[in-house]
Amino acid sequence: MVCGYAGWSFGRPGCAGGDGMRAADLWRLSIRRLVRNRRKSGLAVLAVAIGVASFFLISAVGSGVYVLAEEELSRLGIDGLSLRLEGEETALDPGYAQKLAREVPGVWHAMPFRLEYGSSKLLYEATDTVLWQVGSGMVETMDLTLLHGRGIDAADIAAQKRVAVVDAEYAFSAYRRSNIVGKSVRLLVNGHWDDYEIVGVIASQTATLNAIAGSKIGTFVYLPYTAGGRAVDQIAIRCREDADSAAVAQAVEQYMTRTAPTDGTYIAENITGYLERVKGIVGLIRLLTTAIGSISLVVAAVGVMNGMLAGLDERRREIGILLSVGAIPVDLVRSMLLESVLLCLMGGMIGAVFGLSAASCVCLVLSLPLTAGAGDLAAALVLSTVCGLLCGVIPAAKAAKTDPAKVLRQE
Numbered sequence: 001m002v003c004g005y006a007g008w009s010f011g012r013p014g015c016a017g018g019d020g021m022r023a024a025d026l027w028r029l030s031i032r033r034l035v036r037n038r039r040k041s042g043l044a045v046l047a048v049a050i051g052v053a054s055f056f057l058i059s060a061v062g063s064g065v066y067v068l069a070e071e072e073l074s075r076l077g078i079d080g081l082s083l084r085l086e087g088e089e090t091a092l093d094p095g096y097a098q099k100l101a102r103e104v105p106g107v108w109h110a111m112p113f114r115l116e117y118g119s120s121k122l123l124y125e126a127t128d129t130v131l132w133q134v135g136s137g138m139v140e141t142m143d144l145t146l147l148h149g150r151g152i153d154a155a156d157i158a159a160q161k162r163v164a165v166v167d168a169e170y171a172f173s174a175y176r177r178s179n180i181v182g183k184s185v186r187l188l189v190n191g192h193w194d195d196y197e198i199v200g201v202i203a204s205q206t207a208t209l210n211a212i213a214g215s216k217i218g219t220f221v222y223l224p225y226t227a228g229g230r231a232v233d234q235i236a237i238r239c240r241e242d243a244d245s246a247a248v249a250q251a252v253e254q255y256m257t258r259t260a261p262t263d264g265t266y267i268a269e270n271i272t273g274y275l276e277r278v279k280g281i282v283g284l285i286r287l288l289t290t291a292i293g294s295i296s297l298v299v300a301a302v303g304v305m306n307g308m309l310a311g312l313d314e315r316r317r318e319i320g321i322l323l324s325v326g327a328i329p330v331d332l333v334r335s336m337l338l339e340s341v342l343l344c345l346m347g348g349m350i351g352a353v354f355g356l357s358a359a360s361c362v363c364l365v366l367s368l369p370l371t372a373g374a375g376d377l378a379a380a381l382v383l384s385t386v387c388g389l390l391c392g393v394i395p396a397a398k399a400a401k402t403d404p405a406k407v408l409r410q411e
Contacts, residue, residue: 026331030338033315040311041343044304048347048387049354051300052380056355056372057362058293064368066286080141081237081249082271083256085264091231094135096260100235104255106243111141112225112232120221121186121193122166122174128218131189133225133232138165139202141238149181149200156199156224164196165222169204187221189228196223237268245270301387304343308336308395315399329400336399340392341385348384352377 094112249268
């Protein structure tokens with residue numbers, strides 16, 4: 001004896017066909033329910049689509065900011081080691097830069113420098129400026145990209161020349177071009193304004209970070225440390241790629257203590273470690289934005305679950321009839337889970353497409369790298385499927401507990 005209801009075939013003890021509804025019947029039943037309640041289904045799909053699109057957009061923008069900030073931090077040219085003397089007398093002999101590069105294993109380049117904050121004027125453009133008073137070899141030691149002209153050399157140091165190297169963004173802001181070699185820039189150094197001839201232009205290091213931070217970092221300008229009139233207090237050290245920076249730092253400290261005894265203490269700080277900490281903070285911000293984006297997805301999932309729970313009252317008669325003519329509780333569980341997955345999957349597909357499109361437009365406007373791709377689309381679909389399963393668990397469990405005799409008696 002084959003048992004059925006409205007074209008659906010079931011199997012149970014005493015009925016032909018095995019246990020429960022066939023897979024094809026489960027799919028047809030779930031799809032027809034969604035079509036019959038197309039208004040509620042459409043609203044559920046829309047809610048999931050908005051949630052997935054919001055999650056996708058916020059995550060993509062957060063990832064773009066993270067990647068861009070990481071690239072900009074790597075381009076600042078302040079990685080490696082920084083040697084300083086801790087004590088009352090903080091001045092360092094600049095001659096030790098060459099000695100370190102020559103005699104300490106693992107040191108590739110070394111350069112004396114002093115870092116101060118001041119102001120600069122290029123034509124009518126005045127801005128807060130980070131003044132790098134450096135020695136020769138600034139391009140190699142700080143891994144800078146020279147676009148035009150040259151860097152600060154030994155002749156500039158020896159002659160105490162008032163020359164400077166600026167970045168391309170600063171040059172373009174005043175002259176609408178990057179090559180301004182031969183022009184002059186006024187610098188406020190040690191409380192005095194002086195004109196410095198521009199001998200080189202490097203790739204911009206802080207343009208994007210200034211945009212993110214609200215122009216709080218300032219532009220970088222490089223000049224000979226002898227032109228500043230003050231002694232250097234640090235030595236920048238660039239390690240070889242195959243060297244252990246911690247071991248090199250220890251070797252530098254031991255070398256300086258042995259060859260240049262003083263009452264103070266030599267400290268070789270690993271600046272790369274500081275940059276990694278900053279990158280870690282940016283990474284935490286990225287995770288925070290992703291978490292914020294996931295809230296919209298959770299809200300959409302809860303909405304789908306509430307809609308399915310509310311729809312159970314409307315389906316009580318149908319559920320009672322299905323159970324009375326041969327359906328088993330597992331059939332109802334499978335059917336409800338399938339409906340929930342279909343709703344969330346359709347919403348996830350639509351939301352992923354719109355989210356990717358919106359993320360592309362936002363990243364294009366903000367000049368951010370778009371990190372989302374096919375993998376993110378696949379992840380969105382998997383996440384939607386998981387969401388659908390989780391949303392359908394409670395309604396499915398409630399439907400499976402329905403007493404057909406009680407329902408039919410009430411109906």
